[in-house]
Amino acid sequence: MSGNAKLEIRDLTMLYKTGDGVRNINLAVEQGELVTLLGPSGCGKTTILRTIGGFLQAASGQILISGKDITHMLPEKRPTAMVFQSYNLWPHMTVYENMAFGLKLRKVPKSEQKRRIAEMLEMIKMSGYEKKYPGQMSGGQQQRIAIGRSLLLQPDVLLLDEPFSALDAKIRSQMREELRKIQTDLNITVVFVTHDQEEAMALSDRIVVMNKGSFEQVGPPQEIYNRPASRYVADFIGEMNFIPMPDGSIKAVRPENVSVSPGTGGNLDGYVRTIMMLGHYIEMTVDTDCGIVKLFVSAEEAEQYKRGNPVALTLGESHRYNDDQSAAG
Amino acid sequence: MIKKTWKTNVLIACMLLPALILALGIILVPMINVFIQSFQDGSGNFSLEQYYFLFTDKLALQNLWYTVWITVVTVAGAITISYLLALYLRFSDSKISKVISTVYLLPRFVPHLVAIYAMMTVVRDSGFLNRLSQVFGYNFKPGLLYNAKGIIMMNLWFNIAFATMIIVAALAGIPDSIIESSRDVGAGRIYTFFKMVLPLSIKDVLVAMTFIFMSNISSFTTPYIIGPNHPKMFGVYLRDQFSKMRYERAAAVSVLIFAFSSISAIVYLYTNLKEKEWEKTGL
Numbered sequence: 001m002s003g004n005a006k007l008e009i010r011d012l013t014m015l016y017k018t019g020d021g022v023r024n025i026n027l028a029v030e031q032g033e034l035v036t037l038l039g040p041s042g043c044g045k046t047t048i049l050r051t052i053g054g055f056l057q058a059a060s061g062q063i064l065i066s067g068k069d070i071t072h073m074l075p076e077k078r079p080t081a082m083v084f085q086s087y088n089l090w091p092h093m094t095v096y097e098n099m100a101f102g103l104k105l106r107k108v109p110k111s112e113q114k115r116r117i118a119e120m121l122e123m124i125k126m127s128g129y130e131k132k133y134p135g136q137m138s139g140g141q142q143q144r145i146a147i148g149r150s151l152l153l154q155p156d157v158l159l160l161d162e163p164f165s166a167l168d169a170k171i172r173s174q175m176r177e178e179l180r181k182i183q184t185d186l187n188i189t190v191v192f193v194t195h196d197q198e199e200a201m202a203l204s205d206r207i208v209v210m211n212k213g214s215f216e217q218v219g220p221p222q223e224i225y226n227r228p229a230s231r232y233v234a235d236f237i238g239e240m241n242f243i244p245m246p247d248g249s250i251k252a253v254r255p256e257n258v259s260v261s262p263g264t265g266g267n268l269d270g271y272v273r274t275i276m277m278l279g280h281y282i283e284m285t286v287d288t289d290c291g292i293v294k295l296f297v298s299a300e301e302a303e304q305y306k307r308g309n310p311v312a313l314t315l316g317e318s319h320r321y322n323d324d325q326s327a328a329g
Numbered sequence: 330m331i332k333k334t335w336k337t338n339v340l341i342a343c344m345l346l347p348a349l350i351l352a353l354g355i356i357l358v359p360m361i362n363v364f365i366q367s368f369q370d371g372s373g374n375f376s377l378e379q380y381y382f383l384f385t386d387k388l389a390l391q392n393l394w395y396t397v398w399i400t401v402v403t404v405a406g407a408i409t410i411s412y413l414l415a416l417y418l419r420f421s422d423s424k425i426s427k428v429i430s431t432v433y434l435l436p437r438f439v440p441h442l443v444a445i446y447a448m449m450t451v452v453r454d455s456g457f458l459n460r461l462s463q464v465f466g467y468n469f470k471p472g473l474l475y476n477a478k479g480i481i482m483m484n485l486w487f488n489i490a491f492a493t494m495i496i497v498a499a500l501a502g503i504p505d506s507i508i509e510s511s512r513d514v515g516a517g518r519i520y521t522f523f524k525m526v527l528p529l530s531i532k533d534v535l536v537a538m539t540f541i542f543m544s545n546i547s548s549f550t551t552p553y554i555i556g557p558n559h560p561k562m563f564g565v566y567l568r569d570q571f572s573k574m575r576y577e578r579a580a581a582v583s584v585l586i587f588a589f590s591s592i593s594a595i596v597y598l599y600t601n602l603k604e605k606e607w608e609k610t611g612l
Contacts, residue, residue, distance in 0.1 A: 055509055075512040082513045084506035091507075092528050092607045101524070102514030133607040146510075153514060 005064075006031040006189040007052070007157050012061035014051045022047050022213045025061070029157070032187040034180070036200040039210030039236075045193045047213075049159050052191065053082045065156050081150035082159040086166045088146035089134035095121075095145055096130040102153045116152060123182065124148040140171040147179065151186070158183075160192045164199070176202055197237050201225065209233050228252070231321040243268070243290045243315075250321045257316035258295035260284065262304060266312030268293065272305050286311055360587075367580035379581035388559065393585070395560035399477055399552075400545045400589075403484040407541050408534060410485065411492035416526075418493075419500040430497075436490040441550050445483060449474060449555065452482075479555040480562070484545055492537040499533035500526070532600055539597040546589045 005028035015021035022044040029035045037045035050056045052063055054075030063071045070078050089098050096117060103113045121127045124144045134142050143163050150158055160179075164172045180203055183190055194200050200207050201221045209216045209224060209232075217229040228234035231242070234252045241258065243251045260266075270288030282302040286293045293313060297305075305311065370376035383389045418430045436444065451457045454470040462469035473479045503526060511521040549564035556562060561569065563586050570579040 053509075053513060055512075074517075075509070076515045076517055080513070082510065084510060087504040087506045088510050090511070090525060092605070094607075101511075101516075105515040105520075135607060149514070 004031075005029060006033070006066060007191065008062075008064040008067075009048070009052070010062040010064070012048070012051065012063065013059045014047055014056055015059050016047075020044075020213065021059075022051075025215065027208065027215075027218070029189055029191060031189055032184075033205045034183055034190040034192060034203060035206045035208060036192045036194060036204040037208050037210055038194055038197060038200040040195055043210040044213040045195075045210050046161055049082070049161050049191060049193045052157065053080050053159050054078045055082075079156040080159055081153050081155035081157075082161065083143070083146045083150050083163045085162045086139070089142055089149075091134050093133075094130065095126070095132050095134075095137075098134070098145060099149045099152055102149065106153070120148045120152050123151075124178070140167050140175060143167065143175065144178075147182075151182070151188070156189065158188055158190045160190060162194055165194070165196070172199070173202075179203070201237075209236060211236075228319065234319060234321065239294060241293045241295075243293065245320070248322075251315070251318050252321060253293075253315050253318040255283070255294045255296050257318065258293060259314045259316065260286070260295055260297060260305075261312050261314070262309065264310055264312050267315045268313040270311060270313065272307050272309045272311055275302060275305060275307065286313060288313070363580045363583050366577055367584045369577050371577065379578045382578065383581055383585065389566075391560040392563060392566045395477070396546060396563040396566075397589070399480055399484070399562060400542060402477075402481055403488065403545045404538055404541045406481065406485050407488040407492050408538055411489050411496055411537070412534065414489070414493050415496035415500050418497055419503075433493055434490050436486055437494075441487070442554075444486065445551060445554050448483060448486065452479070474555050475557045477557075480552050483551045483555060484548070487551075488541045488545070492541060495533050495537040495540075496530065499530040503529050535600045536597060539593040539600075542593040543590045546593075547586045 007027075007029040009025050009027040012025040013021070013023045015023075020042070025048060027035070037048060039045050047056060051058050054070070054073060054077075058071055061071070062069055065079055070080075089095075090101070093101065099117045099120065100113050103116065108116070117130070118127070121129065124147065126141065126144055126148065129137065129141070129145070134145075137145070147160075147163065164175050167175065176199060182188075192200075192203060204221055206218060206220055207224050208218045211232050217224055217233045219227075224233065224237055228237060228240075231250065231252065234240045235242070239255050241253045241255065243253065245251050268288045268290060270286040270293065273285040273287045273292060274283075276283045276285075277299075280299070282297050282299055284295050284297055284302065284305065286295065295313070367379055368375055368377065370378055383393065414429070414433065418426050418433075439447075449456065452471045452473045453459070454472065454474070456471075458471055459469055473482055507525055507529070508521055511525050512518075516524065547564050548562060549568065552562035552565050553568070556565060563582055567579055567582040567586070570576075570582060
């Protein structure tokens, strides 16, 4: 691990009474980097985040921020700020009071509070909402304020626990963009937890794909997408066709790397099963001897195919996995 | 929704009528009667002598203050203990807290008389505690019966379960993330309690307080069985006057009890009807 990491997790283990949890986690996050912990529910991603925030106690291992050990600090003493999935704001306080709460605790002078809150509201495009109560705002607006409130305290590391998952799709992608912009503008270090792989791909500098309490793969989004280290990652990130090979291994091909032509004589032959219009492209599934294969074709190209037509598939860039799930090359 | 015409209004009135008549007949009419009676002397003439007596007679005044005092101590004690208990049940997930959360409501299921007599066999000066102490060579006399201590102890026994139930529900309605985000921005446990937990649960605490106040200001069974001969709580005093056939004075005592209950009913209505700005939701 590099010595100048903003956040460093060393050999962290945190177990619940049930025996679930995370074991031997190692991760270093650079200043200004946005790292996403991605995985299905119950994989331990929120556990790691809450342990960094101080809401769960590590059984062993260390958490360092700017080189300082914070493993045993109370949440209120940590230089972290957390945004939860929902109910972040204190319902009995106005937006202004919500934002001033932490500043007051830090004994920031009144005039300074006012100036900083105004600036922050401007940045998160919520000026004029000072006197509103959380109950009077939409979910998206509340999360904006929650993020703004955390940023106001200039935390060393910002922790986000699926902050957009309760919002509808359109607002979610809008919030994503804004968060990314603010994060790069302010050069803040962020650990983001999500189960939404699309969100992870869109936001992250690096993604940590998690499975059952441990890391499956850590890397930039392109690398995770183009070179999934295991069948699990290949399956979890994006769409993937898994084609069993005669030698017992499994060939994984992304739908965009499969091309189709009428007739027979491809790497794989079959019959058109479904043709689905998905906006500017068509998703086609083909019934083959090796199962159903998904692929994308353009709208014009799709016109020549009908359900039940015999087609030949050519498989492009692919990966191979053994049954034990590790990459076979 | 059915459109309201005069016909549906008549229908609604007709359907409500039996209940209305019943309520008028058994509550409102006697209330008015008692109220009128309390302003009469023994021979039916208008007079303030009953109230004059209650507010000047030394024994009557002692009864009045005794009643208010016991009720206030009961309310304060029950709410304090219940709040602490509810906090423990809400924020601890230990085994003890799980056990308590399943059994704390049991007193609600024990009939008053049974509970009082059961308690008497334990705390009486020759009761279980006394016998137990004799085994170890002591002669411990709790001295809890026939005085205010006994009444208050019994009141607490009945009311803590009720108040805890209400406060537990209020605290359960505060999401963890609200408390955690307060800790997260730098507030300690105590500060978080006063800035988050207390303001978000105070309304239910007031509701519990008014209920306990109302049921205890007029309590009869407990002070009748384990209370002293003097001073008496108003419930017992009322019965005394009644059995001595001083109906006008009994009526005046009833009106006073009712007046105290009304104050707390007003507090209840005020806290429930008055929506704070933040409780109004919607855009």
